[in-house]
Amino acid sequence: MPTFIPATSDARRSDTPPKAEEHGFTLVELLVVIVLLGLMSATVVLTMPDQRSHILEDAERFAARALAARDDAVLQSRPMSLWISASGYGFSQRTRGQWTPLRDKPFAPTNWRKGTSALVGQTGHEQLYFDSTGLASEPLMITLVRGGQRVSVTIDLDGNINVGA
Incomplete structure (x- = not known):
């Protein structure tokens, strides 16, 4: 003899389809967010x-x-001097x-x-002269150092x- 067992009802389940706001985000909305995130990250990287x-x-x-000092030495027919230290550089001109x-x-x-600092000799100071023909x-060779990066002149x-790497 067949036995009848009544089904339990689940109050949370419904036979009506869910509303649109219950579906989550649409593909278009997700793509818009991804594009905006990409634009913002590109802006940050570029700045x-x-x-x-x-x-x-x-x-x-x-x-x-x-180079301007060398050219000036030639144009004025006067020797020019260039000094370089770890903290900077400057120029002198031979006059009288x-x-x-x-x-x-x-x-x-x-x-x-x-x-930025310069690696210059053992004395921490280098001097170079350009004569009136532009010869040194x-x-x-001066190496500039900044945060692990190096560039030589x-x-x-x-x-x-x-100027080289």
Whole structure:
């Protein structure tokens, strides 16, 4: 004889379909959020300062000023001097038998940017002379250091100046 067991009813279940707000997020909404997150993260990455660019700017600025000093020595037919220390660099010009420090731009003494230092010899100071033909007194390589990054600036005997990694 068959036995009848009444089914228990679950008050939480309903035969009516769920409402639209119960479905969760739509694919379009998720894609919009992902695009916005991507745009915001790209903005943050692009505005973060690059340490490599700071040290490269210092090296290029130094090289440009050293090149200007070499050109000035040729144009004025007067030797120019370039000194470099761990904290900065400056220029002097030979006038009436004496070296006169230059104070006007672009030859004013300049400190390296905060966090940048130069590796210069054992004395912590290097000096180079450009004669009136633009030749350097000796070849010189200066290495700038900033936060683990290094950039070298070389000055050849013929007065050529190169910035390299």
